[in-house]
Amino acid sequence: MSRGDKGNDRRGQGDSRSIGIMMSAAVVLGIVIIAMAVQLVRLNRQGKQDKTQLKTEASVDQKEKNKKAEKPLETKTPPEEKASVEHIRKDLDPDKPMVALTFDDGPYDRVTNRIVRVLAKNDSRATFFVVGNRVERYADTMKNAFQKGNQIATHTFDHGDLSKMKKKQMRRELKRAFRVMKKINGENPTMLRPPYGNVNDKMRQTIQIPMIYWSVDTEDWASRNKAKILKRCKSIKDGDIVLMHDLYPSTAAAVEKLVPKLCKKGFQLVTVEELFYYKGIDAKGGKVYFSGR
Ligand code: NI
Numbered sequence: 001m002s003r004g005d006k007g008n009d010r011r012g013q014g015d016s017r018s019i020g021i022m023m024s025a026a027v028v029l030g031i032v033i034i035a036m037a038v039q040l041v042r043l044n045r046q047g048k049q050d051k052t053q054l055k056t057e058a059s060v061d062q063k064e065k066n067k068k069a070e071k072p073l074e075t076k077t078p079p080e081e082k083a084s085v086e087h088i089r090k091d092l093d094p095d096k097p098m099v100a101l102t103f104d105d106g107p108y109d110r111v112t113n114r115i116v117r118v119l120a121k122n123d124s125r126a127t128f129f130v131v132g133n134r135v136e137r138y139a140d141t142m143k144n145a146f147q148k149g150n151q152i153a154t155h156t157f158d159h160g161d162l163s164k165m166k167k168k169q170m171r172r173e174l175k176r177a178f179r180v181m182k183k184i185n186g187e188n189p190t191m192l193r194p195p196y197g198n199v200n201d202k203m204r205q206t207i208q209i210p211m212i213y214w215s216v217d218t219e220d221w222a223s224r225n226k227a228k229i230l231k232r233c234k235s236i237k238d239g240d241i242v243l244m245h246d247l248y249p250s251t252a253a254a255v256e257k258l259v260p261k262l263c264k265k266g267f268q269l270v271t272v273e274e275l276f277y278y279k280g281i282d283a284k285g286g287k288v289y290f291s292g293r
Helices: 003-076 079-087 109-121 139-147 167-185 201-206 226-232 249-264 272-278
Strands: 098-104 127-130 151-154 240-245
Touching: 098 249, 098 272, 109 139, 109 249, 127 139, 139 151, 139 167, 151 167, 151 272, 167 201, 226 249, 240 249
Parallel strands: 098 127, 098 240, 127 151
Antiparallel strands: none
């Protein structure tokens, strides 16, 4: 080994030391850059969250303001008058005969929509006693019937026989039916048609809304025949409540004939609510009603 070699060696050692320092500096710099990038991303994300939070808070504030703005209008109208504006037509003739067509077991788009269409075309209305477990599936159909002024009442949630239930079960069944209807119509039903037409004392004590029977039974579910249904409607007179089911195309076909026919005969086709209003019947919870007479 010569001096020069040693010098070279030393220089070589010096070079490798400085390379080592530079490399570790680069590593530190790299770490610093990565750390800064991570911090930047985190800040950016937080900023976005804050923004969305602010947005939702702002929209909640706006909703609160809207609510407040609406309130004075609500308080101006007494509750019973507000309900009657929405549900009871005031331009009906109390001296002309009235009939309430009622439809159980729906909604069912293919049948209900046909019935609603012919009713609207003839300035007529009816009452639909819907089964709660069908309501979400046919929500649009029910909402359409409701918005056209028809009365949407309940036929329980599962079409269970209330007369065979304990009070607690009965309440649960109705609570479920009310909840699903309110979600779509924005209000609770005010009348019930008991499934199978069964009523007992336990029901009278427990059920808080009037129970609606019928005075004309078309037996449409049994015949499923348009002509037979129409034949059973020949006896319709002032104040009748007519039982049908919006499940069968034959029922829709019969109603398409029946509605214009009854109008021509001078009948006003009304909801059960309207019938009771015009006939001066103050329907009470837990009581059973057969007609508007
Ligand atoms: Ni039924």
